[in-house]
Structure formats: C-alpha cells, structure tokens
Amino acid sequence: MHTQVSLSDIGRLITGEFENPAAVLGPHAVDWRGQTAMAVRSFLPDARAAWVIDRASGVRRPMRQLHPAGFFEAICDGPIDGTVISGEDGRVGNAHSRYRIQMANDSGDMIDIQDPYAVPSILTDYDRYLMGEGRHHDIYHRLGAQIRTVDDTPGVNFAVWAPNARSVQVVGDFNGWDGRKHVARQLPNIGVWELFVPGAKTGQKYKFRLLDHNGQWVDKTDPMGFAAELPPLTASIITDLTTHHWSDGEWMEQRQLQNPMHSPMNVYEVHLGSWKKGPGRTHGWLDYRDLAKRLTDYCHRMNFTHVELLPITEHPFSGSWGYQTVGYFAPTSRHGSPQDFMYFVDYLHQHGIGVIIDWVPAHFPKDQHGLARFDGTALYEHADPRQGEHPDWGTMIFNFGRNEVRNFLVANALFWLDKYHIDGLRVDAVASMLYLDYSREDGGWIPNQYGGRENLEAIDFLREFNTVVHEKFPGVVTAAEESTAWPGVSRPTYDGGLGFTYKWNMGWMNDSLEYFHKEPIHRKHHQNDLTFSLIYAFTENFMLPLSHDEVVHGKGSLISQMPGDMWQKFANLRLLYSYMWTHPGKKLLFMGGELGQWNEWNEDDGPDWLLLDFDTHRGIQQCVSDLNRIVNENPALHELDFSHEGFEWIDCMNAEDSVLVYMRKGMEGAAPIVVCCNFTPVVRRSYPVGVPEAGFWKEIFNSDSEAYGGSNMGNYPGRNTRGEGHHGRPESILVDLPPLGVTIFRLE
Structure with a gap:
C-alpha cells in the first residue's frame, strides 16, 4: 500500500x-x-x-x-x-x-x-537553555515521571537525559513492559529523550529501557524517580508529590528568622532501619509514620533539637547504610512511601524537632540499574578510572565538571529542601571530593590544569551548591564531613570559602578519643590533646561529632573504648560527654551512645534498649538528656560557639592533676558559665577556681551525681565567692572536683 x-x-x-x-x-x-x-x-x-x-x-x-x-x-x-x-x-x-x-x-x-x-514537549526553550548551562535548579519538575493532563487526557510525561543512547523506551505496568509501544523521542541538542504516555498513573512501576551506545539493551531506574520498589526490586514508581498537606508553616517561618549560628543544636544521628525494630515487619523496619511519633517522643525526652538521618535515599544494599545511593530523588521504600516521609518531617517540625539528612554527592555505586555507564558511556562519572572510580569504596565518582551532572546534583539538594522541607544537608566525604589524590598512590591520579592536587571542578560545585542552597532556603544549614586542614570550609564563598554553615571537627574528635583511651595515670603527659583544639576552634564553624563512624569497623562502642574498671568506664564516658557538651561547637551523637551501649553498631541490630534495665545505663541516658537541656537553656553554652568571645581559659596549665577549668560566655546579659573538669579518679577538694564576678555560683550540673550512677561528690547547691582573686580573676570559689567528673557553675 x-x-x-x-x-x-x-x-x-x-x-x-x-x-x-x-x-x-x-x-x-x-x-x-x-x-x-x-x-x-x-x-x-x-x-x-x-x-x-x-x-x-x-x-x-x-x-x-x-x-x-x-x-x-x-x-x-x-x-x-x-x-x-x-x-x-x-x-x-x-x-x-x-x-x-x-x-x-x-x-x-x-x-x-x-x-x-x-503532544508537545514539556520542556520549553528556556528549560533547554538552562539545562545546557547547568543552571536548571528545579529540573526535577521536567525530567523523570511528571504527572500531566493533555486535552483532558491524564497521563505521565517521561523524560531522561541519555545523550549517547541509540534508542530509549519507556516500559512499565501501563504497557505490559513492552517497550515497542512507547519509544521516546529525542529532543534536539540536549540529549533528552521524552514521551507522554496517556493513561499511565500514580502507583505504576516503570523503567527506561535503553539501547545503549554499545548496542546493548539495558533497563535503568529513573535517575529522577520520586519513588522505587523495595529492594532487591529496582523499578521506579510513578508518584504525585503534591498530595501531602503540610502543617509545619510555623516551623518553616521561624526557621527563616532564626540564626542557626547562635541557636542551640544538639543533633541525634539516627539510622532509621535499626533505631527501633517492629515485630512482624520486613526486616523489622518501622514505617515513617510510626518512626515519626516514636522519634519525636524520644527527642523530647532527651532534649535533642535535631535528628540527622543516615542517607534515606534509595539504595540497593542495606549494608551500605544508604551511602551507596541509586535513587537520589527517592526516599527509601523500606519505611514507606514519599508521602509517609513527608509526614515524618512534618510531624517532627510540628513538635519542634529539625530534620537533617546525609547527602552523598561524592560517589555512587556500580549497580547495573543505576547511574553507572548510564547510556553505555561514562555519563555521570569520569571515563578515566583515575578520576572516575573510588579505590577504597568500589564506587564511581561524579564528573563535577560536566554541566548536566552538576545540575543534577545541585537540583537534587534543592529537591529535598523544596519537596520535603528538610532543614539541613550533611555532605558526606567532602575530603574525597577536594583532593584528586585522595587515597591514591603516586601515578594513580591526574593533576589539575595547574599541576596541583586540588579538584577545581569539585570545589566550584561545592561553592555553587552552598550559594544556591543558602540563597533559596534561608535558615537551612549545610555541614561538611571534612577531615583535612582545607581552609575556609565554613566561610562564605565571597571570602573564598566553600560556603558550608558548619564543618565537622574531626581533629577534636580524634584527639579527644585518643586522650580518653589512655589510663588516667598517663593523661598528665597528654594535656595538649585536649587544649590543642582551642587553638583553631574559631577558624571554622565547627560541629563536634561522635558519629556512627566511631563505633563501627572494629573500633568498638564508645564505652568499650574507655579505660579502667566498670565504674571508671561509665565515669569516663560521662566525663567525655560533659567535656564535649561544654566545648565550643554544635553537638552530634550517634544513637546508642546515649545508652552506654557495649556492642559496636551494626545495621541489623541497632541500639540495645534492654540495657536501660540497669541503673548505670539509665544514668548515662539521663546525663545526656540533662546536658542537652543545659545547653538549650543557657545562652553562654550556644550563642557564641564560633567566636573567641564565647570562651576563656581559666586554668589549662595544671597537667600534673589533669584538670581543666574554662568559662563559656554568651551575648550581653547572658549569665557566664564556669566548667571544671577532672580527668583522673582522684578527688580534688577545695580546688580554687578564679571567677570574673562576686556572688553565688550555682552548681547546675555534676557528672558524678548519683542520678547518673556517680559517687555524688560535688558542690550542691553551689559556692559563694570568698573575696580572694585567683587565676588572674578578681574573685574565686573553692570547688570539690569529683573523680573523673565535670561540674558546671552558673553565676546566679
């Protein structure tokens, strides 16, 4: 015919x-x-x-x-x-x-x-221009599976970036997984394949079937899919993200007005899959709605201001804890739907708890259905393994110099802040992004254009990410897990910094744990392990982390790392927490640490809640709760965390007795706080401590309290000044320093 x-x-x-x-x-x-x-x-x-x-x-x-x-x-x-x-x-x-x-x-x-x-394309000429420039910050409204009605016909618009594919089909429940029925069209010049599928609807599963650059057919998960099947299944799921009705307007309004630099931040780091288990559920995983109520109640009891979630983006291998992400735009289906996760965030906000998530732009796994060799070429990653593969983790490294890849990542960060009202992003493995020779032998890396080891493209990406996030979402925080001496990580980009709100203080963490590992009799030779952090404490906006990384891979739990007999182990752990909570910087503690858990963490077991049957472990928990409350209630312990004006040594030279005494100060009108630390089990009676003003100094905390399992050696209810100067101050008080303990005084 x-x-x-x-x-x-x-x-x-x-x-x-x-x-x-x-x-x-x-x-x-x-x-x-x-x-x-x-x-x-x-x-x-x-x-x-x-x-x-x-x-x-x-x-x-x-x-x-x-x-x-x-x-x-x-x-x-x-x-x-x-x-x-x-x-x-x-x-x-x-x-x-x-x-x-x-x-x-x-x-x-x-x-x-x-x-x-x-059906005309959903992408306008302006969309195409922004994509080419790498500046389409809400590209998640165009690519992926977008619910759309054309001429009164409901359906879904599918679009995917795959410039080197020979053909792209949309396969799913709507066409019996027969890709011949829905072969996408290629939009000119931008490498995007697109097709409107009438009748496709929410809840249906789908994938993109690519005839890749090498002539092989391969099924790929949607890089911008909003939901995914429960692993090990890998299909994306059509999802409408507009159905949840948010009720956190008051929180969101206050977040914009509040300065996070001067506010208390006590962060509870949580792995949702193991924090609490539920009988009769898949792997014991609780759903987001159940977790919201339980976690809110617990944070209120413990006085945490924020939770930080190990990555909740979809990941195929549970043992990666979420750090090997495949679905960057999909909350893991292990705990429910996207709407369930929206409920989770909404509920915590309504009850005054902020939500931070771990975000992983440094690398991604090699799973065939994911981003790796997406269209048969090195699309999201570098082609050269010296730049495109991580030698330690067996993962791929993003090509930060490619406009479309940078666009994908920046838009992904904004997506979580926009669609899920997330309050902060903790960026994982920043050090691995900054250095081209990170964990590589000589000859195993490629220098930058100037012959240096700095990854200039990653640096530009991080600056763009932080600039755009803070511009579009005032009050949102970003935190860098960065373990080197890179300057200006938490300084503004206009001053040459990377633009993060906070930097994790890995130096403080390593030095402090190294010190606490030592028997008290040897600590007098290592006083500088504790005092050194104050030399650089205000060069960055530091967060003090005792994170999941310190209780895995054979390191043991925090309490098992403490020296001494059973009593001393608990006393040392309370001492560590008390020193940490009174040190300048925002605080982060991984779940289980507040229980004095003996076993190191693994993703199958989680915290050992049965330990709370014992007074000693309940004491540790109460100690952490009270430390959080004291930081929240006392401006001197949080307002000037990042300024030398908020800290003053009173006595840092008594290495022989392993004693440290320091003062924390807030803004005008805030009552000063004096902290006395005794890092030995020897009681120091009538220890003179210089103070700035005469009056009654109330003991507001004592880590040796019997309520925490201590010996109850202290100074209740407090001490009056004695009319004598000491430590270069006009006044002083005589303090009984408890064994392996911290006492905190506030001028009343």
Missing part, C-alpha cells in the same frame, strides 16, 4: 530500535495527490483495527495497517479542524488538540488513545 515511510524505518519501529520515532509516528505533513495533507501514524501492536477521530467534528477516518505487527497510518486529505501544516521536520503544529486515535483490540474492545507523538 502506498506510504512515504520506508520499510526499513517500519522495521526499526517494530523492533523498538528507531532512534527518533517521532520522525515517523504522530502527525506529519505529506504530499498527497499534489496537495499538502496530514498523515497520522501509530504503532499499535495490540490493535486489529484503528481510526483517527476528529475531536471537533467527530469524523472517523480508518487507519490502514501497513505491517501486521501493528503499524497503522491514515492520510487525512481533508483538513482536521484547526490543524496547522507547519512545525519542525514537516510535523503538524497544534494537531495534539484536534484528534484522537481509537483502536479495536483482539477482544473487540474499543479503546480511545491520546497520540503521545502529537
């Missing part, structure tokens, strides 16, 4: 290998009997007959079946009302609003279809 489509093109359409099906399918202007007419073509493998229906007049034109596999064509020699014979590549403009296709299947059912190839 006469047609202007070649047999070879029809053959490639039938096999799903046509790289640009829109060049054949859909409405096209053709020369028909000396006049310009419109050809409507469709591939309908389930149809035995088909018609083109004029929406305005209702006229039905039969389509000829040009191939028994289901290729149909109708030549509309009379105009369809309102059509414009124009457009790119001989396509017909405005035809999408003027006709529908009706098909009869083998069962005789009549089915109306919106022709997906007659």
Whole structure:
C-alpha cells in the first residue's frame, strides 16, 4: 500500500530500535495527490483495527495497517479542524488538540488513545537553555515521571537525559513492559529523550529501557524517580508529590528568622532501619509514620533539637547504610512511601524537632540499574578510572565538571529542601571530593590544569551548591564531613570559602578519643590533646561529632573504648560527654551512645534498649538528656560557639592533676558559665577556681551525681565567692572536683 515511510524505518519501529520515532509516528505533513495533507501514524501492536477521530467534528477516518505487527497510518486529505501544516521536520503544529486515535483490540474492545507523538514537549526553550548551562535548579519538575493532563487526557510525561543512547523506551505496568509501544523521542541538542504516555498513573512501576551506545539493551531506574520498589526490586514508581498537606508553616517561618549560628543544636544521628525494630515487619523496619511519633517522643525526652538521618535515599544494599545511593530523588521504600516521609518531617517540625539528612554527592555505586555507564558511556562519572572510580569504596565518582551532572546534583539538594522541607544537608566525604589524590598512590591520579592536587571542578560545585542552597532556603544549614586542614570550609564563598554553615571537627574528635583511651595515670603527659583544639576552634564553624563512624569497623562502642574498671568506664564516658557538651561547637551523637551501649553498631541490630534495665545505663541516658537541656537553656553554652568571645581559659596549665577549668560566655546579659573538669579518679577538694564576678555560683550540673550512677561528690547547691582573686580573676570559689567528673557553675 502506498506510504512515504520506508520499510526499513517500519522495521526499526517494530523492533523498538528507531532512534527518533517521532520522525515517523504522530502527525506529519505529506504530499498527497499534489496537495499538502496530514498523515497520522501509530504503532499499535495490540490493535486489529484503528481510526483517527476528529475531536471537533467527530469524523472517523480508518487507519490502514501497513505491517501486521501493528503499524497503522491514515492520510487525512481533508483538513482536521484547526490543524496547522507547519512545525519542525514537516510535523503538524497544534494537531495534539484536534484528534484522537481509537483502536479495536483482539477482544473487540474499543479503546480511545491520546497520540503521545502529537503532544508537545514539556520542556520549553528556556528549560533547554538552562539545562545546557547547568543552571536548571528545579529540573526535577521536567525530567523523570511528571504527572500531566493533555486535552483532558491524564497521563505521565517521561523524560531522561541519555545523550549517547541509540534508542530509549519507556516500559512499565501501563504497557505490559513492552517497550515497542512507547519509544521516546529525542529532543534536539540536549540529549533528552521524552514521551507522554496517556493513561499511565500514580502507583505504576516503570523503567527506561535503553539501547545503549554499545548496542546493548539495558533497563535503568529513573535517575529522577520520586519513588522505587523495595529492594532487591529496582523499578521506579510513578508518584504525585503534591498530595501531602503540610502543617509545619510555623516551623518553616521561624526557621527563616532564626540564626542557626547562635541557636542551640544538639543533633541525634539516627539510622532509621535499626533505631527501633517492629515485630512482624520486613526486616523489622518501622514505617515513617510510626518512626515519626516514636522519634519525636524520644527527642523530647532527651532534649535533642535535631535528628540527622543516615542517607534515606534509595539504595540497593542495606549494608551500605544508604551511602551507596541509586535513587537520589527517592526516599527509601523500606519505611514507606514519599508521602509517609513527608509526614515524618512534618510531624517532627510540628513538635519542634529539625530534620537533617546525609547527602552523598561524592560517589555512587556500580549497580547495573543505576547511574553507572548510564547510556553505555561514562555519563555521570569520569571515563578515566583515575578520576572516575573510588579505590577504597568500589564506587564511581561524579564528573563535577560536566554541566548536566552538576545540575543534577545541585537540583537534587534543592529537591529535598523544596519537596520535603528538610532543614539541613550533611555532605558526606567532602575530603574525597577536594583532593584528586585522595587515597591514591603516586601515578594513580591526574593533576589539575595547574599541576596541583586540588579538584577545581569539585570545589566550584561545592561553592555553587552552598550559594544556591543558602540563597533559596534561608535558615537551612549545610555541614561538611571534612577531615583535612582545607581552609575556609565554613566561610562564605565571597571570602573564598566553600560556603558550608558548619564543618565537622574531626581533629577534636580524634584527639579527644585518643586522650580518653589512655589510663588516667598517663593523661598528665597528654594535656595538649585536649587544649590543642582551642587553638583553631574559631577558624571554622565547627560541629563536634561522635558519629556512627566511631563505633563501627572494629573500633568498638564508645564505652568499650574507655579505660579502667566498670565504674571508671561509665565515669569516663560521662566525663567525655560533659567535656564535649561544654566545648565550643554544635553537638552530634550517634544513637546508642546515649545508652552506654557495649556492642559496636551494626545495621541489623541497632541500639540495645534492654540495657536501660540497669541503673548505670539509665544514668548515662539521663546525663545526656540533662546536658542537652543545659545547653538549650543557657545562652553562654550556644550563642557564641564560633567566636573567641564565647570562651576563656581559666586554668589549662595544671597537667600534673589533669584538670581543666574554662568559662563559656554568651551575648550581653547572658549569665557566664564556669566548667571544671577532672580527668583522673582522684578527688580534688577545695580546688580554687578564679571567677570574673562576686556572688553565688550555682552548681547546675555534676557528672558524678548519683542520678547518673556517680559517687555524688560535688558542690550542691553551689559556692559563694570568698573575696580572694585567683587565676588572674578578681574573685574565686573553692570547688570539690569529683573523680573523673565535670561540674558546671552558673553565676546566679
């Protein structure tokens, strides 16, 4: 039968290998009997007959079946009302609003279809320009699976960036996973494949099936999929992110007005999969809604201001704790749906708890269904393994110099702040991003253009990320896990810094734990392990972390790292926490640490809550709760965490007795706080401590209290000044320093 489509093109359409099906399918202007007419073509493998229906007049034109596999064509020699014979590549403009296709299947059912190839692209010229520049910060409104209605026909618009693929099909529940039915069209110049699928709906599973650059068919998870199947299944799920009705308006408004630098921040680091278990559930995983209520109640009891979640993005291997992410735009289905996670954040906000998530832009896993070699080429990663593979983790490293990759990551960060109201992003493994030779031998890395080891493209990416986040979402915080002496990590980008709100103080953590590992009799030789941190404490906005990394991989739990007999182990742990909570900087503690847990953490077991049957462990828990409360209630312990004006040594030279005494100060009007630390089990009675003012200094905390399992050696209710100066101060008090203990005094 006469047609202007070649047999070879029809053959490639039938096999799903046509790289640009829109060049054949859909409405096209053709020369028909000396006049310009419109050809409507469709591939309908389930149809035995088909018609083109004029929406305005209702006229039905039969389509000829040009191939028994289901290729149909109708030549509309009379105009369809309102059509414009124009457009790119001989396509017909405005035809999408003027006709529908009706098909009869083998069962005789009549089915109306919106022709997906007659639907205009969801991406505007401006979208395409921004993508090319790497500045389309809300690209998650365009790519992926976008719910869309065209001419009263509901469906889903699918779009994916795969510039080197030969063909892309959309497969899913809506087409019986037969990709020939929905072969995407390639948009010119930007490498995006797109197709509107009428009738696709929320809850259906889908993937992109790519004929990659090497000629291999491979199924890929949507890089911007909003939800995913429960691992080990890997399909993406069509999701509507507009259905949750947020009730955290007051929190969001206050967040913009509050300065996080001067506010208390006591962070409880949590792995949702193991924090609490539920009987009868898959792997014991609780759902987000249940977790929201339990975690809120616990944070209130413990006086934590924020929770920080180990990565909740979808990941195939639970043993990676989420740090090997595949679904960057999908909260893990282990605990429920995206709407359930929205409820989680909303609930915590309504009850005054902030939510920070770990974000992993440094690397991604090699799983075949993920980002690795996405279109058969090194698309998201560097092609050279010296730049594109991480030698320690067996993962791929993002190509931060590629506009589209940088766009993907910045947009992903903004996505969580926008769609899920997240309050902060802790960026994992920043050090590995900053240095080209990170964990590499000589000859195993490529210097930058100036011959140096700095990753200039990653530095530019981090600066852009921080600039855009703080500009678009005032009050949101970013924190860098950065373990080197890189300058200005938490300094503004306009001053040459990386722009983070906070930097994890890994030096403080390492020095402090090294000191506490030592028997008290030896500590007098290592006083500088504690005092050194105050030399650089105000060069960055530091957060003090005792994170999950300190209680895994054979390190043991925190209490098992403490020296001495059983009593001394508990006393040392209370001493460590008390020293940490009174040291300048925001605080972070990983779950289980507040219990004095003996076993090191693993993702299957989580905290040993049964330990709370013992007074000693309940004492540790109460100690942490009270330390949080004291920091929250006393401006001197949080207002000037990042300024030398907020800290003053009173006595840092008594290494012989392993004693430290220091003062914390807040802004004008804040009562000063004096902290006395005794790092030995020897009681120091009537120890003179210089103070800045005369009056009554109330003991507001004593880590040796019997309420915490201590010996109750202290100074209750406090001490009056004695009219004598000491330590260069005009006044002083005599203090009994408890064994392996900390006492905190406030001027009343």
